[in-house]
Amino acid sequence: xxxxxxxxTGQTGGAEAALHEMIAGxxxxxxxxxxxxxxxxxxxLVDRITxxxxxxxxxxxxxxxxxxxxxxxxxxxxxxxxxxxxxxxLWPTFVYIRRLRRLLRAHAxxxxxxxxxxxxxxxxxxxxxxxxVIWHFHDFxxxxxxxxxxxRRSARRCAAVIANSRSVAQDARSVCGDATSVYPVWNAxxxxxxxxxxxxxxxxxxxxxxxxxxxxxRVGLVATFAxxxxxxxxxxxxxxxxxxxxxxxxxxxxxxxxxxxxQIALRQLxxxxxxxxxxxxxxxxxxxxxxxxxxxxxxxxxxxxxxxxPFGLVIAEAMACGRAVVASRGGGAIELxxxxxxxxxxxxxxxxxxxxxxxxxxxxxxxxxxxxASGRExxxxxxxxxxxxxxxxxxxxxxxxxx
Ligand code: GLC
Numbered sequence: 001x002x003x004x005x006x007x008x009t010g011q012t013g014g015a016e017a018a019l020h021e022m023i024a025g026x027x028x029x030x031x032x033x034x035x036x037x038x039x040x041x042x043x044x045l046v047d048r049i050t051x052x053x054x055x056x057x058x059x060x061x062x063x064x065x066x067x068x069x070x071x072x073x074x075x076x077x078x079x080x081x082x083x084x085x086x087x088x089x090l091w092p093t094f095v096y097i098r099r100l101r102r103l104l105r106a107h108a109x110x111x112x113x114x115x116x117x118x119x120x121x122x123x124x125x126x127x128x129x130x131x132x133v134i135w136h137f138h139d140f141x142x143x144x145x146x147x148x149x150x151x152r153r154s155a156r157r158c159a160a161v162i163a164n165s166r167s168v169a170q171d172a173r174s175v176c177g178d179a180t181s182v183y184p185v186w187n188a189x190x191x192x193x194x195x196x197x198x199x200x201x202x203x204x205x206x207x208x209x210x211x212x213x214x215x216x217x218r219v220g221l222v223a224t225f226a227x228x229x230x231x232x233x234x235x236x237x238x239x240x241x242x243x244x245x246x247x248x249x250x251x252x253x254x255x256x257x258x259x260x261x262x263q264i265a266l267r268q269l270x271x272x273x274x275x276x277x278x279x280x281x282x283x284x285x286x287x288x289x290x291x292x293x294x295x296x297x298x299x300x301x302x303x304x305x306x307x308x309x310p311f312g313l314v315i316a317e318a319m320a321c322g323r324a325v326v327a328s329r330g331g332g333a334i335e336l337x338x339x340x341x342x343x344x345x346x347x348x349x350x351x352x353x354x355x356x357x358x359x360x361x362x363x364x365x366x367x368x369x370x371x372x373a374s375g376r377e378x379x380x381x382x383x384x385x386x387x388x389x390x391x392x393x394x395x396x397x398x399x400x401x402x403x
Contacts, residue, residue: 001400002034004109006100006123008066008116010043010058012289013224014313015138018164019115020045021188022392024052025385029393036107038100040119041066044289059099062092065118069262082146093122100126110400113162117147124157132159132399139310140171140331148175155180159399162392164311165332183395186335187311188388189320189379194292196322196376201293203250207283212248217362220250220298222291222314223305225263230304230328232272233351237304239276240355245362247281252294254287295321299368300361302326306349309333316383319375324368326357339382342374 003026007019023035035054039045040061049056068089104112104127113134114123120135127133135158141148155176162185163169169184176182203218204211212218219238223229231251238249255263266284273282288294291314295301301318303309308331315336318325327333329345337343344361346353361368 001030001111001396002036002107002109003111003113003396004104004107005035005037006040006112006114006119007037007045008040008061008118010039010041010045012043012045012048014311015116016045017313018138018187018311020048020052021190021385022388023049023054024190025188025389026392027052027054028385029389034109036109038103057103059096059103061118062089062096064089065093065096068118079145086146097122097126101128104128104131111396117141117144117151120158121147121150121154124154127157133157134160134162134395134399135172135176136162136164137168137172137310138164140168140308141175142171151175152177160395162395165335167308167331167335168310183391185388185391186382187313187316188385189313189316189383190292191320191379191384194295194317194320194379196296196372198296199290199293200297201285201288201290203252203283203285203294203297204248206285206288207250209248209280209283213246215246217245217247217299218250218297219247219300219302219358219362220252220294221302221304222252222288222294222298222318223303224253225255225266225269227262227264228305228307230306230349231264231269233306233349233354234302234304235269235273235276235278235282236351237302237354237358238278238282240352241359241362245359247358247362249278249282250285250298251282252285252288252291291317292321295323298323300324300326300358302354302358303333304328304346304348304354305330305333307331308348312336316379320379320383322372322376324361324371325375326354326361328354336378340374340378342371344371 037056039058042058046056112127114120115136161172161182163172166184169182172182221234301323303315305328312333315327326344327337328348330348
């Protein structure tokens with residue numbers, strides 16, 4: 001069996017970490033399979049996947065294509081702007097598809113597995129007719145006006161859809177239609193790296209703050225700077241936690257993706273923190289490559305997405321690290337918290353509710369320990385690489401007719 005994965009970026013956000021774990025799981029389960037990856041940009045993922053023994057090639061997206069995205073299109077003006085950007089991207093995209101087609105012909109994989117909305121379309125357009133293409137959905141697509149239309153029109157070139165949660169699977173069905181088989185398959189987490197003990201990041205130093213006193217409870221949001229990850233809800237919640245509660249908060253992460261307008265700027269968040277009078281109660285660490293070390297430095301991991309979260313890899317990673325999590329109740333994140341015997345949630349965008357949950361957890365170390373233990377148990381049961389490989393194997397074999 002040979003599988004060629006196509007993924008838009010070499011950066012390591014959630015969908016890319018999930019790709020890495022998926023390849024690691026398949027490599028362990030089927031050492032004889034040939035696994036290759038084509039990335040739309042260079043970045044740290046190249047070395048990480050190469051280290052797994054898979055071949056990695058970078059076929060860089062032209063800039064006009066890299067920055068193209070319709071997630072923020074909500075008015076006629078911005079729709080016209082998007083169409084203008086599409087027009088500029090048209091020719092470079094056409095050239096890119098030709099190069100991708102040549103590359104796919106040269107590799108002649110049994111299956112092409114695409115890992116992001118742009119690659120779903122490019123893969124479907126570039127793959128030879130006889131090669132099955134699997135679209136792996138990490139995000140909701142139905143709400144994206146242009147992308148969902150293009151996906152619907154190209155769905156007949158897609159042999160199967162894998163979705164990172166049941167919630168995303170439902171959305172994918174509405175986009176691709178009933179003729180496409182859709183399989184919900186949860187992501188895996190590296191349970192050795194994301195473990196309760198191990199190195200910790202010095203968050204105070206990273207945020208350029210004086211060391212916090214020992215009784216301080218550390219609360220953090222670990223996320224890319226996508227606008228819907230709820231940084232502002234988190235900051236507002238912090239301003240509602242009484243000053244007498246000894247917490248220090250951290251915003252861990254930075255703008256990662258190139259899609260125009262999709263990311264919030266650090267300065268915007270810093271200004272908001274200042275306007276809320278948070279002062280030294282919150283620090284900004286920037287992107288931390290070793291996210292496991294960052295998570296382990298926290299007592300409470302906050303997930304605050306204001307839109308339904310497709311899966312919520314950071315929730316799974318925090319569970320695996322045995323940390324107490326407060327998750328926002330929406331999308332696939334609900335499935336993760338429901339799998340856990342003990343979980344604490346708040347409604348998306350509800351800063352008051354989030355503040356109350358933080359206050360309860362800050363005051364109750366025994367509750368934090370209980371949540372952490374139950375999270376780790378859930379991770380060992382639900383997020384193993386082996387489980388993911390077992391679920392994926394029949395999908396590939398059914399499509400490639402290789403047994
Ligand atoms: C995307 C989703 C996120 C998910 C990740 C891995 O980044 O937005 O919810 O955890 O992919 O599937």
